[in-house]
Structures are given as C-alpha cells and as structure tokens.
Amino acid sequence: MSLLEITWKVDPAIFAIGDREIRWYALAFIVGFYIGYKIVERMFKQEKLNLAWLDPLLWFTLGGTIVGARLGHCLFYAPQHYLANPVEILKVWEGGLASHGGVLGIIVAIWFFSKYYSHRSMLWTFDKLVVPTGLVAALIRFGNLMNHEIYGHPTQLPWGFRFIENLSHWRQGAMPIYSPPSHPTQIYEAICYLLTFALCMWLYFKKDAWKKEGLIFGIFMICIFTSRFFIEFLKNVQEEFEESMTLDMGQWLSIPFVLLGIYCIWRAMTRKPVRKTVRL
Numbered sequence: 001m002s003l004l005e006i007t008w009k010v011d012p013a014i015f016a017i018g019d020r021e022i023r024w025y026a027l028a029f030i031v032g033f034y035i036g037y038k039i040v041e042r043m044f045k046q047e048k049l050n051l052a053w054l055d056p057l058l059w060f061t062l063g064g065t066i067v068g069a070r071l072g073h074c075l076f077y078a079p080q081h082y083l084a085n086p087v088e089i090l091k092v093w094e095g096g097l098a099s100h101g102g103v104l105g106i107i108v109a110i111w112f113f114s115k116y117y118s119h120r121s122m123l124w125t126f127d128k129l130v131v132p133t134g135l136v137a138a139l140i141r142f143g144n145l146m147n148h149e150i151y152g153h154p155t156q157l158p159w160g161f162r163f164i165e166n167l168s169h170w171r172q173g174a175m176p177i178y179s180p181p182s183h184p185t186q187i188y189e190a191i192c193y194l195l196t197f198a199l200c201m202w203l204y205f206k207k208d209a210w211k212k213e214g215l216i217f218g219i220f221m222i223c224i225f226t227s228r229f230f231i232e233f234l235k236n237v238q239e240e241f242e243e244s245m246t247l248d249m250g251q252w253l254s255i256p257f258v259l260l261g262i263y264c265i266w267r268a269m270t271r272k273p274v275r276k277t278v279r280l
Contacts (some may be wrong), residue, residue, distance in 0.1 A: 072101010
C-alpha cells in the first residue's frame with residue numbers, strides 16, 4: 001500500500017436534527033449558489049445594471065438547475081424505469097442528478113428570464129452566469145466526494161482513494177467494504193472547474209471580455225465539457241447499458257456543448273463589441 005493512498009471514511013452527513021440530516025452535498029450546493037449570487041451582484045454593480053433582476057435570476061437558475069438535473073438523470077440514464085414509475089422522478093432526496101440535464105434546465109430558465117425580465121439576449125445573461133458556475137460545479141463535486149460517489153477505475157497511482165461501497169449499510173453499523181484504490185475523479189473535475197472559474201473571473205474583471213457577447217460563455221463551455229469528456233475515460237459508468245458503449249453517456253452529451261462553445265467564440269470574435277450598459 002502506498003503511503004499516499006487514502007482510505008476515505010467520511011460520513012456524507014455533517015450532523016442530524018431529528019430524522020433530518022444536513023449533508024456536505026447540500027451545504028456545498030447552498031454555499032456555491034450564495035457565492036455565485038454575490039459575484040453576479042458585483043457584476044451588476046460594475047455595469048450599473050438593474051439590481052431588481054438579481055433575485056429572479058437566482059430563482060430561475062436554481063429552479064432550472066434542480067429540475068433539469070433531475071430530469072436529465074431520469075431521462076438520460078434510466079428512462080424505462082422512470083417513465084414506468086413517473087412519481088419517482090419527484091424523489092430528488094433519493095439521489096440522481098445529471099449535470100448535463102442541469103445545463104439544459106438552466107438554458108430553458110434563462111430563456112424565460114431573458115424574455116420576461118432583462119429583455120436582453122440569453123448570451124448576455126450567460127456571460128455573467130457562467131463566471132461563478134465553475135466554482136459552484138467544483139463545490140458540487142466536493143459533495144460527490146463526501147458521498148463516496150462518481151469515482152473512477154482502480155489505479156496504481158499513489159493518490160488512489162478507497163471509497164466505501166456499502167455506504168448505506170455502513171452508516172447503519174455494518175463493517176465497511178472498500179473499493180480498490182481508485183481515481184478520485186471528483187477531485188480531478190473539481191480542479192478543472194476551479195481553473196475554469198479563475199479564467200472566467202480574469203476574462204470578465206480584467207479583460208472586459210463581456211463586451212464580446214458570448215465569448216466568456218463559449219470559453220466556459222469548452223473548458224468544462226472538454227475536461228468532462230476526457231475525465232469520463234477514468235470514471236466508472238453510472239448505468240449498466242454504458243458498459244458496451246465506446247463513449248459513455250456523459251461523453252456523448254458533452255460533445256454538443258463543446259461545439260456550442262466553439263460557435264459562440266466564433267460569433268463573439270466576428271461581431272462588434274457591445275457597448276457598456278447603463279441602469280434602466
């Protein structure tokens with residue numbers, strides 16, 4: 001056993017109040033959205049935008065993320081089960097969220113926000129929204145790490161993690177059954193997402209890249225989903241049907257987002273920069 005090998009024994013719950021658990025995943029989700037809100041608020045103040053748009057933007061984004069991620073998991077990864085048992089789609093607390101579905105949900109939510117609140121283009125909104133999203137995504141992967149989920153294949157690298165495989169039974173007092181040392185792909189993704197967050201912050205606040213509408217959004221999409229595409233090669237598949245696939249579902253779903261990012265960068269670089277906006 002390597003000296004750096006880690007046996008991961010962390011409980012997904014921080015503490016419990018009666019029958020209700022407060023989990024690391026939920027805390028990471030809440031903290032991420034709070035920090036994201038404050039970053040977007042700073043953007044609005046810098047551009048002298050209407051601050052009354054902030055709260056609707058938060059709720060549209062939060063709703064789109066949760067609904068989209070849940071539907072994405074149900075329809076992309078287990079459609080036969082959930083279409084036969086549609087009530088189970090509502091059982092979000094049992095787990096099952098897909099980031100690609102979350103992105104699609106946010107796109108739909110921002111369409112409504114743009115149409116009924118800002119009356120600006122969706123790309124105008126996305127150039128702001130994606131700046132903190134890398135940080136939010138990294139925190140969510142931290143939550144996955146705490147949940148002993150979405151980890152990778154066995155590895156002989158010195159930083160392999162041994163995750164608890166019988167987590168629910170272990171939490172009820174059973175002896176833990178550990179995975180072999182495996183790639184901590186949650187950490188790999190979190191690092192990529194944090195680097196994307198840093199890049200987007202630099203582009204927005206230091207380079208005024210928001211003036212080229214769609215540029216920050218395009219760079220974000222390429223960075224996030226290209227890293228996701230390659231890290232998927234190290235991950236265990238989420239569903240059995242993926243075993244026979246050359247590329248898994250996460251990789252197939254990443255390709256359109258990368259292509260969208262390329263298009264948005266091309267569009268941004270061939271159009272005139274937008275002028276600085278003023279408060280309405």
